[in-house]
Amino acid sequence: MQPAHLWWIAAALAVAAELATGTFYLLMLAIGLAAGALAAHGGLGLTGQIVSAAVVGAGAVALWTWRRGQTPGGPAATADPGLNLDIGETVHVTGWDADGSARVHHRGANWTVLWDGSPNEPPPGPGTYTIRALRGNRFIVGR
Template identity: 55%
Template structure:
């Protein structure tokens, strides 16, 4: 069996295992194995093929790990609009209590409201929901 065929079979196996496990890193290693197969087609010796597989596959893994580290982290679940449909909605607070809490009617029910900025004096008006803290809406000024 030709050396390139072995490299192609290894690359295909890595892709198959990646599909079962769902790790993207195995796909990057499969790119390295495919590069080694191309090196075998070019007639490079075994040492060069292994070196190409290691450099390309390892480099792809390192690059992907670095790229993932550069992406912004998702918001905490209580402040993630993808998980909480109330994030970004507006509520009208008619009156604040002395402890900087309020009660508002929102989506057909009474909700407890807390001001996100603890340093500012609460004033009645429209507020934007920043996050949920249990069953309380944490709001900030629009």
């Protein structure tokens, strides 16, 4: 079996492992293995093939890691409306307790809500508030 075939088989195994695990870094390493196969097709010796695979694979991983660091992350899971359908909904607070919490009725259940403002700032009073996040089983609300 020719060395290029071994490189292609290794790249295919890395892609299969990536599909099974969901880690994107294995795909970057598979690109490096494909570079090793192309180097074998190009007639480079075993050392050149290994160096090509290592440089391209490590470069792809480094580039992907750098790129991920440059893009801002999304909202935290506790404040992501795609994960928590209550975020963005409104609730009516009839009164606040001394500890800055209140009880509201939302979607057929009673919930504890906490004010999203400064801890030293008291909630503004009764009214309609928007759910901004969830902390455990409590809604964090604000105007």
